[in-house]
Amino acid sequence: GAVVSQHPSWVICKSGTSVKIECRSLDFQATTMFWYRQFPKQSLMLMATSNEGSKATYEQGVEKDKFLINHASLTLSTLTVTSAHPEDSSFYICSAERGSDTQYFGPGTRLTVL
Amino acid sequence: AQSVAQPEDQVNVAEGNPLTVKCTYSVSGNPYLFWYVQYPNRGLQFLLKYITGDNLVKGSYGFEAEFNKSQTSFHLKKPSALVSDSALYFCAVRRGVTGGGNKLTFGTGTQLKVEL
Numbered sequence: 001g002a003v004v005s006q007h008p009s010w011v012i013c014k015s016g017t018s019v020k021i022e023c024r025s026l027d028f029q030a031t032t033m034f035w036y037r038q039f040p041k042q043s044l045m046l047m048a049t050s051n052e053g054s055k056a057t058y059e060q061g062v063e064k065d066k067f068l069i070n071h072a073s074l075t076l077s078t079l080t081v082t083s084a085h086p087e088d089s090s091f092y093i094c095s096a097e098r099g100s101d102t103q104y105f106g107p108g109t110r111l112t113v114l
Numbered sequence: 115a116q117s118v119a120q121p122e123d124q125v126n127v128a129e130g131n132p133l134t135v136k137c138t139y140s141v142s143g144n145p146y147l148f149w150y151v152q153y154p155n156r157g158l159q160f161l162l163k164y165i166t167g168d169n170l171v172k173g174s175y176g177f178e179a180e181f182n183k184s185q186t187s188f189h190l191k192k193p194s195a196l197v198s199d200s201a202l203y204f205c206a207v208r209r210g211v212t213g214g215g216n217k218l219t220f221g222t223g224t225q226l227k228v229e230l
Contacts, residue, residue, distance in 0.1 A: 042222070101165060
């Protein structure tokens with residue numbers, strides 16, 4: 001149990017386009033989901049906390065207008081990178097919280113912006 | 115503020131030998147502690163957690179961790195390492211309060227390499 005999926009697993013896009021990443025909890029409901037960014041050989045950086053039915057809470061320094069988060073249901077959160085630029089290229093990982101204490105992570109999405 | 119320290123960037127161990135990956139933490143109040151493993155180009159996989167109760171926590175794939183409140187440590191251990199255990203290991207902490215939505219703080223990760 002506690003399976004989280006992400007789609008797509010990788011995406012290549014042109015600079016200036018928008019990209020949507022989906023995060024789904026497959027066998028449990030998650031009131032709270034989290035979005036992280038990971039740079040090569042580094043730890044995870046929390047970008048935002050996503051709560052079902054309400055606005056996401058962004059970490060300091062994360063542009064909310066650039067990284068749009070929608071948590072429309074208890075099993076789906078989406079991250080849209082708007083007007084992507086090469087510096088947005090990264091590995092994006094989501095997690096879903098089960099039982100109010102444990103986060104379960106998706107497999108990640110590799111974004112490359114040309 | 116909460117923080118996690120993983121003092122070793124890399125740990126090398128021979129297959130069949132015991133392994134330890136170190137973690138110390140800082141958090142206000144009681145901690146919730148977690149270990150995750152990451153394989154290349156993959157997300158994090160949950161191994162085990164300490165919430166309350168026995169200080170020795172058993173998790174997936176034969177891993178265990180010992181919570182030591184006085185030393186503020188939560189070291190990951192396995193009695194007999196396998197080559198397939200080679201991966202990046204993250205320790206994480208959050209405040210031990212009821213309710214969801216509490217942020218995890220991760221350590222910088224320890225690369226475990228198990229050799230034949």
